[in-house]
Amino acid sequence: MGTIVITGASGGLGRRVAELVPDAIRVTRTPEKLDGVGASEVRPGDFTDPSSLDAAFTGAETLLLISTDVVGVRLEQHQNAVDAAVRAGVKRVVYTSITSPDPDSPLILAREHFATEQMLRDSGLQWTFLRNSIYADMQPATAAQAREHGAYVTNSGDGRLPYVAREDCAQVAAAVLTGEGHENVAYDVTGPDLLSADDLGALYGVPVQQVDDAAYADGLRAAGLPDFVVDLYVTMGAETRAGKFDVESDAVKRLTGREPQPVSALL
Numbered sequence: 001m002g003t004i005v006i007t008g009a010s011g012g013l014g015r016r017v018a019e020l021v022p023d024a025i026r027v028t029r030t031p032e033k034l035d036g037v038g039a040s041e042v043r044p045g046d047f048t049d050p051s052s053l054d055a056a057f058t059g060a061e062t063l064l065l066i067s068t069d070v071v072g073v074r075l076e077q078h079q080n081a082v083d084a085a086v087r088a089g090v091k092r093v094v095y096t097s098i099t100s101p102d103p104d105s106p107l108i109l110a111r112e113h114f115a116t117e118q119m120l121r122d123s124g125l126q127w128t129f130l131r132n133s134i135y136a137d138m139q140p141a142t143a144a145q146a147r148e149h150g151a152y153v154t155n156s157g158d159g160r161l162p163y164v165a166r167e168d169c170a171q172v173a174a175a176v177l178t179g180e181g182h183e184n185v186a187y188d189v190t191g192p193d194l195l196s197a198d199d200l201g202a203l204y205g206v207p208v209q210q211v212d213d214a215a216y217a218d219g220l221r222a223a224g225l226p227d228f229v230v231d232l233y234v235t236m237g238a239e240t241r242a243g244k245f246d247v248e249s250d251a252v253k254r255l256t257g258r259e260p261q262p263v264s265a266l267l
């Protein structure tokens with residue numbers, strides 16, 4: 001097996017994948033955060049600084065490109081990373097995408113991940129897309145808010161979503177980084193259950209209050225969220241309502257041999 005390089009190695013997902021693939025070289029903007037963590041090499045690398053990536057990706061055969069967390073401005077960052085991977089002679093890039101990437105979606109996440117997948121298809125590199133569903137790990141915070149408010153307020157209608165544990169995303173990433181036969185394949189990485197708002201309300205132990213997009217946006221704004229985040233939440237709910245995330249997959253079980261964790265395990 002050739003050299004594996006993991007970007008975003010101090011983030012939640014990157015750290016866990018690096019634990020599972022302990023020989024992989026770790027690339028991060030903040031190497032000091034990994035002082036005393038793991039034994040493999042740590043290299044500085046920032047997608048906003050292309051020159052840092054030449055040294056960071058040297059010798060890599062397989063690269064885990066973890067999408068950055070700066071929604072709205074990350075396409076240039078991802079392009080820098082893909083271009084550097086080409087310059088470094090990387091063979092295959094494993095990229096953390098989203099279920100149902102879509103250039104025409106009102107949801108910016110779907111558009112950005114579609115565009116990054118397209119960059120990789122156009123790059124001439126081999127690729128593997130890990131189309132991760134929404135993390136189940138965010139559910140405890142949502143449940144706490146709903147309980148505090150006395151209801152789960154949403155615009156997602158009857159739409160269902162297969163929330164996935166970040167741990168399962170990490171296990172899948174490790175499997176496709178180290179395994180064979182994943183060239184130019186996209187995997188939907190999902191949890192075991194498609195959950196509707198009613199299912200979530202039952203798990204949280206609160207009633208569900210369905211509102212339309214405008215009322216949902218007003219409520220989020222009144223709660224002090226910035227416009228950008230309001231738009232993200234409203235379009236996420238609208239796309240869920242439209243069935244965009246109603247995606248079933250056995251990839252976690254098939255690729256890792258493990259049963260995916262249900263949301264209830266994280267709550």
Ligand SMILES: NC(=O)c1ccc[n+]([C@@H]2O[C@H](COP(=O)([O-])OP(=O)(O)OC[C@H]3O[C@@H](n4cnc5c(N)ncnc54)[C@H](OP(=O)(O)O)[C@@H]3O)[C@@H](O)[C@H]2O)c1
Nearest residue numbers: 008009010011012013028029046047067068069133134135
């Ligand atoms: N599926 C979901 O529900 C969901 C939820 C949240 C996020 N995500 C996406 O999945 C990714 C991984 O999730 P996570 O839980 O590990 O997120 P996280 O803990 O918030 O980590 C953010 C990641 O972005 C990287 N990053 C930010 N700016 C960067 C830059 N300029 N150059 C290179 N890397 C940069 C960070 O790398 P370093 O700090 O190590 O440089 C880190 O790996 C996120 O970045 C985001 O794109 C998905």
